[in-house]
Structure formats: C-alpha cells, structure tokens
Amino acid sequence: MNLSDIFPKESISKKFNSEISIQERGRKNLNEIANLKTGCMVEIGGGAWDRYVQQNPSCDPRALGSFFDDGSPKLYLAMERLTGLKVLKDILYTTAHVIDESLEDTLCAELLLAVTWPNVLRISDVTFINPYGPIPETERQYHYQDYKGLGLFPELLENCEKFCSENDIPEITLSAAYIDLVPFFESYGFMVEDTPAGRAYLELEAGIPMHKVLKNA
Ligand SMILES: CC(C)(COP(=O)(O)OP(=O)(O)OC[C@H]1O[C@@H](n2cnc3c(N)ncnc32)[C@H](O)[C@@H]1OP(=O)(O)O)[C@@H](O)C(=O)NCCC(=O)NCCS
Numbered sequence: 001m002n003l004s005d006i007f008p009k010e011s012i013s014k015k016f017n018s019e020i021s022i023q024e025r026g027r028k029n030l031n032e033i034a035n036l037k038t039g040c041m042v043e044i045g046g047g048a049w050d051r052y053v054q055q056n057p058s059c060d061p062r063a064l065g066s067f068f069d070d071g072s073p074k075l076y077l078a079m080e081r082l083t084g085l086k087v088l089k090d091i092l093y094t095t096a097h098v099i100d101e102s103l104e105d106t107l108c109a110e111l112l113l114a115v116t117w118p119n120v121l122r123i124s125d126v127t128f129i130n131p132y133g134p135i136p137e138t139e140r141q142y143h144y145q146d147y148k149g150l151g152l153f154p155e156l157l158e159n160c161e162k163f164c165s166e167n168d169i170p171e172i173t174l175s176a177a178y179i180d181l182v183p184f185f186e187s188y189g190f191m192v193e194d195t196p197a198g199r200a201y202l203e204l205e206a207g208i209p210m211h212k213v214l215k216n217a
Contacts, residue, residue: 001162001163001166001167002163003026003090003091003092003113003115003163004024004092004094005159005163006111006113006156006159006160006163007022007094007096007109007111007156007159008152008155008156008159009022009096011150011152011155012096012108012109012128012150012152015108015130015150016098016108016132018098018099018100019098019099020096020097020098020099020108021096021097021099022094022095022096023094023095023096023097024092024093024094025092025093025094026091026092026093027090027091029093030091033091033093033112034073034074036093037093037112037124037125038071038073039071040112040124040125041073041074041075041076042068042071042072042073042075043124043175043207044075044076044088044091044114044116044122044124045064045067045072045073045074045075045076045077045078045079045087045088046068046075047116047122047173047175047209048076048079048087048116048117048118049064049075049079050195050197050209051117051118052079052083052085052117054195055118063082064078064079064082076088076116079117085117086117087116087117088114088115088116089114089115089116089117090114090115091112091113091114091115092111092112092113092114093110093111093112093113094109094110094111094112094113095107095109095110096108096109096110098131103131103132105131106131107127107129107131108128108129108130108131108150109127109128109129109150109152110125110126110127111123111125111126111127111156112124112125112126113160115167115169119168119169119170119171120169120170120171120172120173120211121160121163121164121169121171121172121173122172122173122174123156123160123172123173123174124174124175126153126156126174128149128150128151128152128153128156129146129147129148129149129150130147130148130149130150131147133147133148134146134147135147135148141180142178142180142181143177143178143180143181144177144178144181153184153188154188157172157188160172161214164214165214169214170213170214171211171212171213171214172190172211172212172214173193173209173210173211173212174190174209174210174211175201175207175208175209175210176207176208176210177206177207178205178206179202179205179206179208182202182208182210185210186210188212189212190210190211190212191210191211191212192208192209192210193209193210193211195209197209198210
C-alpha cells in the first residue's frame with residue numbers, strides 16, 4: 001500500500017452521478033504543492049520541528065525562527081539542513097472535482113498527506129464536501145462548514161491506519177483547523193498534543209495539533 005491508496009477514490013465516485021476528475025501531485029511536484037498549500041507546508045515543517053525541540057531540549061527553539069516568521073514552505077528543508085535528518089519522507093496532494101459545468105465550485109475532496117520525521121503520517125489537509133449541498137450561513141453549526149460532508153472520514157482513517165500498519169508508522173498527526181473540530185477528531189481517537197504548542201494553539205482555538213498513537217505500534 002502507498003500514499004495514493006489512502007484517498008477513498010471509489011467511495012467518492014459513488015457519491016455522485018457525474019464523473020469525478022482526480023489529480024495527484026507528489027514529490028516531483030513539490031514546488032506546485034508549496035504554492036498551492038503554503039500553509040500546510042509550514043505546518044508540516046513546524047510540526048516536525050516542534051517534535052524535535054521536545055526531544056532535544058538543549059537545542060535553540062528559535063533556530064528556525066525566520067522561516068516561521070516568513071511563513072516559509074521551506075521550513076522542513078531548513079530543518080533538514082540544520083539537523084541532517086530526513087524531515088519530509090513522502091508527500092501526496094490529491095484533489096477530486098465533479099465534472100459538471102452547472103456547478104460553480106466543483107471541488108468535492110482534497111487530501112494532503114505527508115510522511116514526516118520522526119515517523120508519522122500527517123493528514124495535513126482534508127476536505128470531503130458535496131458541492132451540490134451548500135449549507136446556508138444561518139444553518140451552519142460550525143466554522144468551515146460551507147457544504148454538507150460525504151461521511152467519508154471513517155474510511156479515510158481506516159485507510160490511513162492500514163497504511164501505517166503496513167509501513168511500521170506508529171502515529172497519525174493532524175491540525176484541527178478550528179476548535180469545534182476537536183471533538184470530531186477526538187471521537188476517532190485523536191488527542192490534542194500535550195505540548196507547549198498544543199496548549200498554545202488550543203488557547204488560540206485554531207490550528208490545534210492533534211495525534212493518534214496506533215494500538216499496534
Ligand atoms: C471534516 C470533514 C473532512 C469530515 O468529512 P466527512 O466525514 O465526509 O464529513 P461529514 O459532514 O459526514 O462529517 C461527519 C460529522 O462531522 C461534523 N462536522 C463537519 N464539519 C465540522 C466542523 N467544521 N466542525 C465540527 N464538526 C463538523 C458533521 O456535522 C458530521 O456530524 P454528524 O454525523 O453528527 O452530522 C468534512 O466535514 C469537511 O470537509 N469539512 C470542511 C473542511 C474541514 O473542516 N476540514 C478539516 C480541516 S482540519
């Protein structure tokens with residue numbers, strides 16, 4: 001199993017009568033990913049750096065400060081140069097669009113996955129939405145709930161866990177985009193990271209680092 005097998009392509013296709021167009025961008029398209037998903041790339045590098053600082057208390061936690069301040073997608077690369085560690089081991093950004101010209105927005109699914117130092121699978125961005133089901137602003141219960149979902153997070157997580165089991169990866173991480181997503185991810189076994197960054201972002205109520213340690217790790 002590789003990263004490409006995690007995206008639930010068939011289940012997404014079954015949700016719609018129209019055809020679905022799927023695009024994958026991998027390591028070879030890293031510049032494109034960095035342009036399209038700059039914030040996620042910062043988060044990938046930042047998550048790994050935060051973990052490194054926890055494990056190496058004598059290092060200078062501000063050593064990569066300028067990359068954080070600039071919101072640089074090359075943060076992971078700076079960490080690789082500084083530590084000699086391979087920070088970004090694999091990456092795949094997948095998008096799915098419904099082919100229907102009558103739709104204004106055709107995106108129905110998006111997933112940015114990365115395998116990063118020390119040995120974690122990071123769900124850097126995930127979206128499953130039904131572009132035929134916009135939710136009127138007055139009816140939205142949560143932030144970032146512009147469209148009805150597809151009910152596919154459980155399948156995604158199952159695929160992630162299978163990938164981790166086959167590749168000896170003991171942990172899945174993600175950042176809850178907003179605080180009201182925390183109970184949602186907790187219901188699938190994720191916990192807010194018990195670190196200074198975890199506590200700080202929890203207070204900010206956005207970008208909250210969460211992780212799930214896998215049972216058979
Ligand atoms: C979060 C998400 C990926 C889950 O995918 P899904 O399982 O296909 O989506 P569903 O809508 O079926 O979600 C399942 C549950 O999460 C809830 N939920 C959806 N968006 C939520 C949000 N922003 N905050 C809290 N809960 C949310 C749904 O109400 C639903 O609960 P219910 O079963 O009790 O009705 C999808 O809702 C989504 O793409 N949301 C918008 C983008 C987003 O917030 N991504 C997460 C970034 S960390």
